[in-house]
Amino acid sequence: xxxxxxxxxxxxxxxxxxxxxxxxxxxxxxxxxxxxxxxxxxxxxxxxxxxxxxxxxxxxxxxxxxxxxxxxxxxxxxxxxxxxxxxxxxxxxxxxxxxxxxxxxxxxxxxxxxxxxxxxxxxxxxxxxxxxxxxxxxxxxxxxxxxxxxxxxxxxxxxxxxxxxxxxxxxxxxxxxxxxxxxxxxxxxxxxxxxxxxxxxxxxxxxxxxxxxxxxxxxxxxxxxxxxxxxxxxxxxxxxxxxxxxxxxxxxxxxxxxxxxxxxxxxxxxxxxxxxxxxxxxxxxxxxxxxxxxxxxxxxxxxxxxxxxxxxxxxxxxxxxxxxxxxxxxxxxxxxxxxxxxxxxxxxxxxxxxx
Amino acid sequence: xxxxxxxxxxxxxxxxxxxxxxxxxxxxxxxxxxxxxxxxxxxxxxxxxxxxxxxxxxxxxxxxxxxxxxxxxxxxxxxxxxxxxxxxxxxxxxxxxxxxxxxxxxxxxxxxxxxxxxxxxxxxxxxxxxxxxxxxxxxxxxxxxxxxxxxxxxxxxxxxxxxxxxxxxxxxxxxxxxxxxxxxxxxxxxxxxxxxxxxxxxxxxxxxxxxxxxxxxxxxxxxxxxxxxxxxxxxxxxxxxxxxxxxxxxxxxxxxxxxxxxxxxxxxxxxxxxxxxxxxxxxxxxxxxxxxxxxxxxxxxxxxxxxxxxxxxxxxxxxxxxxx
Numbered sequence: 001x002x003x004x005x006x007x008x009x010x011x012x013x014x015x016x017x018x019x020x021x022x023x024x025x026x027x028x029x030x031x032x033x034x035x036x037x038x039x040x041x042x043x044x045x046x047x048x049x050x051x052x053x054x055x056x057x058x059x060x061x062x063x064x065x066x067x068x069x070x071x072x073x074x075x076x077x078x079x080x081x082x083x084x085x086x087x088x089x090x091x092x093x094x095x096x097x098x099x100x101x102x103x104x105x106x107x108x109x110x111x112x113x114x115x116x117x118x119x120x121x122x123x124x125x126x127x128x129x130x131x132x133x134x135x136x137x138x139x140x141x142x143x144x145x146x147x148x149x150x151x152x153x154x155x156x157x158x159x160x161x162x163x164x165x166x167x168x169x170x171x172x173x174x175x176x177x178x179x180x181x182x183x184x185x186x187x188x189x190x191x192x193x194x195x196x197x198x199x200x201x202x203x204x205x206x207x208x209x210x211x212x213x214x215x216x217x218x219x220x221x222x223x224x225x226x227x228x229x230x231x232x233x234x235x236x237x238x239x240x241x242x243x244x245x246x247x248x249x250x251x252x253x254x255x256x257x258x259x260x261x262x263x264x265x266x267x268x269x270x271x272x273x274x275x276x277x278x279x280x281x282x283x284x285x286x287x288x289x290x291x292x293x294x295x296x297x298x299x300x301x302x303x304x305x306x307x308x309x310x311x312x313x314x315x316x317x318x319x320x321x322x323x324x325x326x327x328x329x330x331x332x333x334x335x336x337x338x339x340x341x342x343x344x345x346x347x348x349x350x351x352x353x354x355x
Numbered sequence: 356x357x358x359x360x361x362x363x364x365x366x367x368x369x370x371x372x373x374x375x376x377x378x379x380x381x382x383x384x385x386x387x388x389x390x391x392x393x394x395x396x397x398x399x400x401x402x403x404x405x406x407x408x409x410x411x412x413x414x415x416x417x418x419x420x421x422x423x424x425x426x427x428x429x430x431x432x433x434x435x436x437x438x439x440x441x442x443x444x445x446x447x448x449x450x451x452x453x454x455x456x457x458x459x460x461x462x463x464x465x466x467x468x469x470x471x472x473x474x475x476x477x478x479x480x481x482x483x484x485x486x487x488x489x490x491x492x493x494x495x496x497x498x499x500x501x502x503x504x505x506x507x508x509x510x511x512x513x514x515x516x517x518x519x520x521x522x523x524x525x526x527x528x529x530x531x532x533x534x535x536x537x538x539x540x541x542x543x544x545x546x547x548x549x550x551x552x553x554x555x556x557x558x559x560x561x562x563x564x565x566x567x568x569x570x571x572x573x574x575x576x577x578x579x580x581x582x583x584x585x586x587x588x589x590x591x592x593x594x595x596x597x598x599x600x601x602x603x604x605x606x607x608x609x610x611x612x613x614x615x616x617x618x619x620x621x622x623x624x625x626x627x628x629x630x631x632x633x634x635x636x637x638x639x640x641x642x643x644x645x646x647x648x649x650x651x652x653x654x655x656x657x658x659x660x661x662x663x664x665x666x667x668x669x670x671x672x673x674x675x676x677x678x679x
Contacts, residue, residue, distance in 0.1 A: 054583050085585070087582075093583045095577075103577045104599065114586070118587075162580075
């Protein structure tokens with residue numbers, strides 16, 4: 001069963017110079033029990049996407065077009081009041097930084113009980129406390145500490161408390177926004193494993209938003225790679241990181257250390273994502289892409305389907321292992337429009353310095 | 356450090372502060388030009404009679420003897436007798452301080468309830484016309500001196516429309532104790548204008564602090580989580596955002612209340628309110644050292660004690676506060 005079906009979603013932010021198209025025509029779906037990863041660099045719209053799905057866009061943000069169907073019900077059509085019923089009960093979130101995601105003036109128990117009482121008004125105090133106890137056990141926290149305040153918890157414990165709260169109502173979908181970025185690697189691993197176990201127990205789906213490719217590789221079944229508010233590529237984890245068809249995925253993959261090939265140099269993709277207020281008409285990645293041609297700069301790419309992947313690149317069908325090998329070489333990435341522009345700029349400043 | 360030893364240490368600090376304030380006051384008045392006897396002594400008096408009066412006040416003793424006597428008496432809350440009326444200073448304070456407190460507290464409570472509430476709403480509805488209008492009003496209220504607003508209010512509503520009394524508390528000549536006198540319509544009628552003028556002035560401070568504190572709290576991640584939890588807007592606004600935003604304002608409120616009592620001079624003078632601020636000014640003009648020292652001491656004590664209360668309050672309201 002499809003839990004979430006996002007189609008052609010556009011989320012804009014009102015700015016003084018016009019709307020910023022933070023999410024621009026994104027479509028994907030999540031099946032029951034499935035984990036979907038959303039990866040991309042900062043500002044690519046992944047957090048905005050999550051906020052739109054759970055319904056907590058800031059005042060300046062609005063859904064311009066498209067739909068968010070949750071179990072067949074289009075959430076964008078609902079009133080604020082109707083929408084509240086879905087929050088936490090059906091869709092909950094693990095916030096970006098657990099450090100500040102809990103209210104400092106209430107105990108952990110009070111905050112979890114508040115979620116329970118808001119959505120299940122009939123629940124008695126005893127029953128609510130049982131849920132708290134159960135959740136604390138599930139995330140591996142000592143339930144004696146439920147009456148402590150967030151500042152009395154360590155970073156890892158706070159993250160566990162956040163997860164306990166997110167799962168307290170056994171939601172069908174959990175949005176985890178950078179669930180482990182604030183933690184050290186060992187804690188990160190423990191937390192991810194724990195989330196995986198709990199999820200199996202309550203059979204919930206999860207959308208993991210991160211810029212860390214390794215987190216996705218460890219937890220997700222499928223991945224959406226986002227770039228500048230749009231989907232670059234989407235498909236099963238093994239395919240995306242094994243045989244991608246989009247140059248951006250190749251670059252992103254090589255920007256993170258790989259345990260198996262430890263002697264490889266990390267690669268950096270020169271340049272920055274385009275402005276979202278007045279984005280370029282063609283492929284948004286063109287400026288930073290070693291494959292880019294005149295066509296890329298003018299025409300927006302359609303979806304190309306290869307090997308279970310959906311890739312938004314004009315040349316996806318032509319990409320072969322030969323190109324993938326070339327894309328592994330940092331030298332290839334030195335030959336993009338953005339890289340050349342940066343070199344010219346640097347030379348310019350050096351010449352000025354010589355005068 | 357435990358909470359108990361924190362309190363003990365703060366109490367000891369209080370003692371030192373009181374001593375310092377008392378010492379400064381004692382020497383300050385004696386450094387002041389002017390002869391304290393000039394008001395009680397008439398020109399026709401013989402030099403002997405004048406000397407007797409000075410002696411009876413202890414003013415011919417060496418300064419250090421006077422100082423030690425002052426400190427010893429202050430320990431028992433005895434500030435001596437008025438040079439002017441011979442009344443014990445304690446009685447003078449008891450007569451005038453409650454009048455000041457009832458005016459200040461009324462104004463203060465109204466100002467803080469209104470100010471905090473408006474601050475919560477302006478912080479929440481940021482960028483709306485309601486917010487802009489309220490902020491401009493608050494800034495105006497903060498910037499215009501109370502005595503000026505007081506005079507205008509007296510001019511329009513007192514002299515012009517005749518709906519408020521021009522001066523005083525309206526209770527002189529009434530029977531019964533102080534409490535029974537202040538719960539009369541006459542008294543409340545006299546209280547209305549000065550309390551309103553003061554409340555309008557005090558309101559701006561909590562409003563503006565609350566607004567900026569709210570905006571800071573609202574940008575934090577836990578507010579997003581509250582919204583994601585599906586809590587009602589009012590619940591997020593008051594139970595979570597305002598509760599967190601209140602923390603800086605409570606300390607500010609306790610301290611501001613101290614200054615409000617201390618700053619009662621102007622408004623009491625304008626509205627002829629028989630409070631301790633007005634009495635203090637009179638005592639200083641008459642070089643009535645004991646009354647001036649006593650009233651100053653009371654006002655300073657109010658500020659010092661309310662600072663102390665603010666410290667304790669903060670530790671109680673914010674679980675993150677540690678005592679070291």
